[in-house]
Amino acid sequence: MKRHSIAFNSYGVKFSIVSNDVDLLASACKTARSAMLGNLIEIDSGTSRHELSLELVDGGVHFKMNGQDHGVTPWPKLEHFFDTCVRILVAEFAEGFVFLHCGVVEWNGKSILFPGDSFTGKTTIVAEFVKRGAVYYSDEYAIVDREGLVHPFARPLSIRHRTDLSIRFDTPAETLGSTVGAEPIPIDFIFLLNYRKNAHFRPRSLSLGEGVMQLMPQAIPLRVNPKFTLLLLNKICERAKVFRSNRGNSKFAVNKIIDLIDKIGL
Amino acid sequence: MNNAHNPIARESGLVVQEMDNEVLVYDLDSNKAHCLNESAAFVWRSCDGTNSVADIVKEFDKNSKGKVSEDFVWLAIDQLSENGLLNAPVAKPFAGQSRREVLKKIGLASLVALPVVASLVTPQSAMAAGSCACPAGNPAPCAALTPCPSTTNCNPGGVCAP
Structure with missing residues (x-):
């Protein structure tokens, strides 16, 4: 099989995309660029440390990531999964950055992180802030550099269908009336919110250790690079005020969060 | 000891x-x-x-x-x-x-x-989560397994797949 490959560096992660088909390779590279919002540069293939292999075969594309076999799937169906794999690869192995699974907005000059797993209502809160004019940074990853600054990763908000949570609608922040963050900013507030129907917003301030512990499950590179990740989480929580609370209705929760931020100042 | x-x-x-x-x-x-x-x-x-x-x-x-x-x-x-x-x-x-x-x-x-x-x-490695033993064919619980790469589907073997 003739192999064609193109290698990229994204946030210090060097990976190559390999295929037996030039057109497929071109499509995959386009998807990878889109996955990382253009934050990748082409490099010499010999220096890459990770491989995403796409082999055109009967019935579709045989996809392997670092040797892990993901089976044969038609490209249109595989594309979304491939996009996710690229982001996860970069998030896990980024050098000098920690990717946290978080929503991020800037409100009146203060940056706010909303860490959380999928299906915990992170995007709902971010979207509510964005509708009120907050600067949008991300609804997926907080990309934090070694100085503790969070960088924008402003993919369109991925808003889920009300009843079928597996259906999502990509909604650009601009269509909700917001602007998108351009510069890295320090982290001021972190709200760990847990959605419960009709729950009251009763924030509890967390200690430094508690804050770091609560952020750890959302830190993608924790197992790959625990030392750097812990150092950075510590740095983040030393500066930021970290709160934990249940919350019910998103509009009500955002009102309370804004009140709290205004009260605390900084 | x-x-x-x-x-x-x-x-x-x-x-x-x-x-x-x-x-x-x-x-x-x-x-x-x-x-x-x-x-x-x-x-x-x-x-x-x-x-x-x-x-x-x-x-x-x-x-x-x-x-x-x-x-x-x-x-x-x-x-x-x-x-x-x-x-x-x-x-x-x-x-x-x-x-x-x-x-x-x-x-x-x-x-x-x-x-x-x-x-x-701590959660398992994101890359390892590529085979996260999701309930086969049931994408919602699979997607909840952060950071499971498949938020749309699982193959019949319970492996995250497109």
């Missing part, structure tokens, strides 16, 4: 992050994270293999941490042992009593914050 009365804090395979009043420990072997409050951290640092439980009680007083009992120190050692933060496990010293009962007894008598070791198992 630990002398149960002179326990030794484990050093290898740990990433330790010192904070003002807490210590955060990441266990590279078990991928568990532990947050030791001030009291638990003080006991852990004092477990050098030469200090007995009685010595650690005296150290508390000497370092202006307050007066504590041997049961108080044992409570910390019990938690440190259970979480693999000592070189070797130490047998539970509270004969016939549950930790809850001991906590209640010590808590009522102590002015010093009780030793607490809060722990969590």
